Amino acid sequence: MTAPQTLDRAGIARRIPHSGSMCLLDRLAAWDAESIHCTTASHAHPDNPLRTASGLLSPNLIEYAAQAMALHGGLLAAEGSEPSAGFLASARNVRLSVARIDDIAGELQVHAQRLTGDQSQVLYQFAVTDATGRPLAEGRAVVVLNTPLAMENNA
Template identity: 80%
Template sequence: MTTPLTLDRDGIARRIPHSGSMCLLDRLQAWDADAIHCTTHSHTQVDNPLRTASGLMAPNLIEYAAQAMALHGGLLAPEGAEPSAGFLASARNVRFAVERFDDIAGDLQVHARRLSGDARQVLYEFAVNDGEGRSLAEGRAVVVLNTPLASLTE
């Protein structure tokens, strides 16, 4: 995987629809037309918006992966384009190796690979690992793009 640029958290926030503390990714490490790799330590932040009284539960790792997918789409978009509207339509074959992840030391490694897609939807596979390469979560996700919710129910 090659990358013509790296981005910090502010650069990422300009390319995805999430802002403030809801922008969970800290650094773009690498990307190409098919895949993206990001890192973050936001899971260690006491004010993480996904944190509950029980901590950060494993299903929230899907949101980390979804933000990497959103960033990938933003990087593939024409220069200066606004972040595209999209939503996670489904997550399948998801496997979690932990119950919670706020106690994971070091950065999370967030990977997503585009498997197929068009202007309306994209299929990604994703993996989130700890800094030592141990799998925390993996699966597949469908992201629906630029589609008003009303048209999905008609």
């Protein structure tokens, strides 16, 4: 994986449909045509928008991975073009290793690898680890692109 460009949180927010505190990724660490690696400490923020009275629960790691996938799609788009509108259609074979993530020390490492895809859908494999490399979540996700529902949700 290479890092032809790195992006901070503001640069990421310009390339995904999430802004403000809902942009969960802090930094693009590396990417290439097949994969992306981002880091973040937003899980530790008391104002994290996904936090509930029970804390920040581990199923939210799927959203962290989905944002990395959206960023990857934006980076692959032709210069100056808008990325394809998309939505997370399914998450499969998800394995969560912790109950909550707001008590995880250090940055989260968010990895996604594009396995296959075309103009209408993309399959990614994802993994989220803590700063030491301990697995927190992994699985596969299908993103559906350019459908009326996806375009309506991103309008």
